[in-house]
Amino acid sequence: MNFNSGRQGLRIRTSIPNRESKMAAEPRRCRYCAENFVPSIFHHAQNVCSSPECQKRRKRDDHRARYCSDSEYRLICRESDRKWRDCHSNYQRNYRQQHPAYVEQNRRAQHRRDRKRKVKDLVKNNLAFDVKSASADVWLVGPQLGDLVKNNLAISEIMIFQTVAAPEVRSG
Numbered sequence: 103m104n105f106n107s108g109r110q111g112l113r114i115r116t117s118i119p120n121r122e123s124k125m126a127a128e129p130r131r132c133r134y135c136a137e138n139f140v141p142s143i144f145h146h147a148q149n150v151c152s153s154p155e156c157q158k159r160r161k162r163d164d165h166r167a168r169y170c171s172d173s174e175y176r177l178i179c180r181e182s183d184r185k186w187r188d189c190h191s192n193y194q195r196n197y198r199q200q201h202p203a204y205v206e207q208n209r210r211a212q213h214r215r216d217r218k219r220k221v222k223d224l225v226k227n228n229l230a231f232d233v234k235s236a237s238a239d240v241w242l243v244g245p246q247l248g249d250l251v252k253n254n255l256a257i258s259e260i261m262i263f264q265t266v267a268a269p270e271v272r273s274g
């Protein structure tokens with residue numbers, strides 16, 4: 103059997119003799135847990151301690167930062183995710199069945215993103231109005247509303263935006 107072929111050839115040597123004694127770096131403060139730690143001699147720029155929780159956070163944050171900034175990395179991640187989903191086709195369906203709250207939360211988030219995109223498109227196409235703010239709530243009620251919506255001259259959509267609090271009027 104040839105142990106030097108394929109993945110075997112990629113084996114990394116993990117034990118390096120007598121290097122631990124050279125660990126003389128000054129202790130640092132972990133940027134996550136704020137505990138002091140001694141950085142590894144192999145990672146002089148280390149600013150996160152070696153606790154599993156902090157390493158997990160570091161990896162997640164590194165991944166996010168790179169995912170946002172590196173388009174090639176993004177493609178690789180998406181392809182990897184796609185392959186994983188292909189191999190575990192039932193996972194997502196089972197998860198959704200067992201976590202209805204998650205499904206609902208996702209549905210709402212998608213709905214919000216869709217609306218946000220619609221508003222952006224409207225603004226881009228100069229179709230949005232600059233509406234003056236008012237403190238009154240407007241309610242459209244009644245069976246005729248359906249006809250109004252169908253009519254292209256009337257509103258086709260009602261959007262409610264969170265308003266900025268009015269400045270307090272000081273007396274005296």
Ligand SMILES: [Zn+2]
Nearest residue numbers: 132135151156
């Ligand atoms: Zn830490």
